[in-house]
């Protein structure tokens with residue numbers, strides 16, 4: 001059974017079309033990365049999933065239940081780390097958790113939860129004095145209350161330093177191993193790469209790709225950029241390199257010495273072998289893989305990906 005089914009979902013805010021005929025599924029037990037630039041419609045989708053806003057058209061099912069008709073039950077089985085929701089200044093971390101435990105009717109131990117998110121030292125401090133990262137940790141602890149079947153994390157790394165972001169990813173993994181489905185929204189590809197089984201990329205309210213990270217990388221064919229510094233180069237060699245099977249492009253940068261810049265999908269040895277056969281001396285070469293940021297950029301701006 002899918003944990004989330006979004007079916008032909010459309011949402012307009014007046015003249016603004018935030019989501020257009022959006023359909024996708026999140027399978028039970030997977031960590032699904034929901035990726036898109038600012039304004040793509042991620043929060044709108046999450047708000048419909050949780051029935052905080054109503055769709056203009058389309059339907060959403062969560063944990064096998066209708067998102068509108070069964071929102072209470074869905075929310076009781078879901079842990080949410082919302083974007084941009086503030087903590088209560090006058091309540092301590094413990095009081096925040098007691099509130100969440102009470103609302104969910106669970107028997108969690110506030111101390112153990114705060115231990116997990118690295119905030120136990122501040123258990124009896126008021127949230128008013130917390131840094132952005134501390135507030136984010138507290139909200140994450142609240143999302144974990146009641147061992148939810150589904151965790152919805154909206155930009156969970158906001159305000160966290162690299163250590164905090166890593167710890168957050170570890171918690172995502174632990175929760176997933178426990179059996180929870182995780183829906184993780186972000187506008188930063190690198191953060192979803194490390195934890196997500198699959199990634200959906202949203203652009204202007206439409207899903208432009210859903211695949212594993214590896215699948216996405218392959219599908220845009222970012223490949224490798226090979227930069228070869230040679231002692232000489234002629235037009236004939238350039239043409240031959242361009243026509244090699246795995247080469248999508250080859251250009252020359254600089255003259256003295258010339259640098260051959262080749263976009264190659266597979267092995268680079270054919271390029272180097274061709275130069276050698278022609279008696280051209282390779283003085284130096286470097287390679288660079290297309291980064292996931294390049295892949296994300298390709299899907300969200302429509303530009304072609306080249307590893308730089």
Ligand SMILES: Nc1ncnc2c1ncn2[C@@H]1O[C@H](COP(=O)(O)OP(=O)(O)OP(=O)(O)O)[C@@H](O)[C@H]1O
Nearest residue numbers: 013016018036037038039040041042043044045187
């Ligand atoms: N309450 C609202 N009223 C009017 N327009 C809205 C409202 N909420 C969102 N929008 C618009 O809908 C579109 C999608 O916004 P949404 O917040 O869902 O995107 P997002 O992907 O979550 O962006 P971000 O990464 O910045 O949070 C944007 O064009 C936004 O301006």
